[in-house]
Amino acid sequence: MRVLGVVILLALFSFGIVVMRIEINRSGRAISQAQNEVEIKEARNQYLKLEILRLSSPENISRLAQEKLGLVPVKPHEVVVLDQPK
Amino acid sequence: MLRRSVSLPFTFDLKSRMRLAGYILLLAPLIILLRLAYMQTFLHEEFASKAERAIYNYLAEDRLRGKILDVNGRELAESVRTHSCGVNKRYVKDKDKTIDFLAQTLDIPKSRIMEKWNRAGNFFFVAKKIKPDNYIKISKILRTPLGEGLELTPEYERIHPYGYSALDVIGAANSKNLGLSGVEQMFNRELSQDISRKRAKRARRGEIIYDRKLKEELSVANVYLTIDEVAQYYAETALKKAVEDVGAERGAALVQEPSTGKILAAASYPVKDGQSMAFQFAYEPGSTFKTISVASALDAGVISVTDSIDMEGRQWTVARGVTLRDKQHDKDFLSVPEVLQLSSNIGAGKIAVELGAKNLFYYIKSFGFGTKTDVNFNGESKGNVPPYNTWTKVDLASKGYGYGVLLTPIQLIGAYSAVANGGTLMQPHLVDRIEYAGGKVEKLSKPVKIRRVIQPETSQAMIKVLQSVVEVGSGKRAKIKGYNVAGKTGTAEKLGKDGYGKRQHVVSFCGFVPATNPQFTILVVLDNPSKYTFGGTAAAPVFKEIAEHLLALKGVKPDQLDFE
Numbered sequence: 160m161r162v163l164g165v166v167i168l169l170a171l172f173s174f175g176i177v178v179m180r181i182e183i184n185r186s187g188r189a190i191s192q193a194q195n196e197v198e199i200k201e202a203r204n205q206y207l208k209l210e211i212l213r214l215s216s217p218e219n220i221s222r223l224a225q226e227k228l229g230l231v232p233v234k235p236h237e238v239v240v241l242d243q244p245k
Numbered sequence: 246m247l248r249r250s251v252s253l254p255f256t257f258d259l260k261s262r263m264r265l266a267g268y269i270l271l272l273a274p275l276i277i278l279l280r281l282a283y284m285q286t287f288l289h290e291e292f293a294s295k296a297e298r299a300i301y302n303y304l305a306e307d308r309l310r311g312k313i314l315d316v317n318g319r320e321l322a323e324s325v326r327t328h329s330c331g332v333n334k335r336y337v338k339d340k341d342k343t344i345d346f347l348a349q350t351l352d353i354p355k356s357r358i359m360e361k362w363n364r365a366g367n368f369f370f371v372a373k374k375i376k377p378d379n380y381i382k383i384s385k386i387l388r389t390p391l392g393e394g395l396e397l398t399p400e401y402e403r404i405h406p407y408g409y410s411a412l413d414v415i416g417a418a419n420s421k422n423l424g425l426s427g428v429e430q431m432f433n434r435e436l437s438q439d440i441s442r443k444r445a446k447r448a449r450r451g452e453i454i455y456d457r458k459l460k461e462e463l464s465v466a467n468v469y470l471t472i473d474e475v476a477q478y479y480a481e482t483a484l485k486k487a488v489e490d491v492g493a494e495r496g497a498a499l500v501q502e503p504s505t506g507k508i509l510a511a512a513s514y515p516v517k518d519g520q521s522m523a524f525q526f527a528y529e530p531g532s533t534f535k536t537i538s539v540a541s542a543l544d545a546g547v548i549s550v551t552d553s554i555d556m557e558g559r560q561w562t563v564a565r566g567v568t569l570r571d572k573q574h575d576k577d578f579l580s581v582p583e584v585l586q587l588s589s590n591i592g593a594g595k596i597a598v599e600l601g602a603k604n605l606f607y608y609i610k611s612f613g614f615g616t617k618t619d620v621n622f623n624g625e626s627k628g629n630v631p632p633y634n635t636w637t638k639v640d641l642a643s644k645g646y647g648y649g650v651l652l653t654p655i656q657l658i659g660a661y662s663a664v665a666n667g668g669t670l671m672q673p674h675l676v677d678r679i680e681y682a683g684g685k686v687e688k689l690s691k692p693v694k695i696r697r698v699i700q701p702e703t704s705q706a707m708i709k710v711l712q713s714v715v716e717v718g719s720g721k722r723a724k725i726k727g728y729n730v731a732g733k734t735g736t737a738e739k740l741g742k743d744g745y746g747k748r749q750h751v752v753s754f755c756g757f758v759p760a761t762n763p764q765f766t767i768l769v770v771l772d773n774p775s776k777y778t779f780g781g782t783a784a785a786p787v788f789k790e791i792a793e794h795l796l797a798l799k800g801v802k803p804d805q806l807d808f809e
Contacts, residue, residue, distance in 0.1 A: 195384055195388075198384065199381050202326070202380050202381060203381065205325050206377035206378070209325065209404060212320060212406035213406055216406065216474075216478075217407075218408075232797065233797050234726065234797065235728065235793050235801065235803070236725075236727030236728070236803050236808060238797050240800040240801075
């Protein structure tokens, strides 16, 4: 009877270990997947940030302003500078 | 009976054999133990440094480098995390499918991948620093059978979002994260991080696990230049157009704030990273140097603005066999302003002779020529001003109109800024501030007065004289509607193997605007134009174009009242 008790206890213990290992593996995979997704998002974010910088370069803005909107650089004497209110 | 002592023959019984075998078996671990003890005690340093070097090497490739930004915080150079794609042949399930996928994703011919595959032992890199889009595509299949054997190794790449803009000043950093030239090299210590004594491990999938202490110190400093990217763009665009129009070998355009010495733009064309003409190009300036000799003579009281200078029938024999000719005018006498307006070599030469070698040398050195600036740009030239006791009368006269001295654009613009700001030579600044991790900011561009070069009255007189050069003299093409412009043209023949040649020359214009309250000093230099041209026709319009953009950009009010 005592032997049977020990065997059952051992079986339960082993089962617990197996369940725990499965859970660890599952969580590991989830973490790894999440990490991968973060990396992808970060890479994408960095890429988009660079695109913004490229698009907002003076060269690009000047070109687009001239080509798309027909704007020309203003002559300095045409700029009206308002005095700051005191 | 004689008794003989008989020694028993050696018996190699089982016990002895066992003992011997035991000793032999013990010997190997004993040798290993002794060797380990020796290594730990005597070779400790060597092995520790070996391990450190190995760690440092891959850390150096992986770690982040600080940013280089313009004065307004626009990123001119930054490190972005990229990945290299490698193949571990042993783990690849389906070779053909994997190669097909890589060729298609990375846009590399299949034959090239096959070539690498056949040449490599087990591991090889298919592509380094792959684009983020490709990284996303590959990382998505990494855990599928198709992705088995593929590896994405993280690393940092130096990116310049504005392309070639200011690259001559920014310089380059290599894949080991070491600044090689320009600001990258000047501030390498601040931009990178000294981690050679730190410890880190690399995990199986490539990521670095730092020591706690190292991770805390991982942040690096960002370097802010005094350069304004928009001003830089205007200078680069105008310079490029001019260089191409006149077929020049190269050109430089610089913009400085005369009151502070800050460099707002430093353009070189063609652009080569870390090779800035502003600091590294030494040349004989020709007539733009007349401003220096005339200002020196005025300041020393040797001449006054109202003096007239005898042109000697426009043929002045300086010494036996050396005659200077002015072909550009037919006047017998020139006033001091006219000497600059008409760019008279005879006038400037005579003024230099009147001032004397010792005095002229003193002023030239005082204006900062012949000395490197404190910018410490790598490869900066100090120019060349020979000691005055070696000058002949011809040397002295020729220095008056800008021959026989070698100077750099940064020196000349500094001297003109001194004339513009009331007579003080300011220390030029290329770096505005350094922002360290944790928010500490070190300001590097505080205005530093190097010395007073000329009196404020001389400065005022020179501003008027230079203004007249643009209004009625050789610099008319630098005129800007609504603004008083002061400046001087220069067309210098270059010294070749057979002496000074008409075919090779440097044309330039240096000036400042608005003349009544100078905000920008601008220098334009075009080296060796293939078309025969002059400073007034080729360089002055570039000055005008850059100045117009800057005045509008900064909202500088016109200093002329009735210009409509």
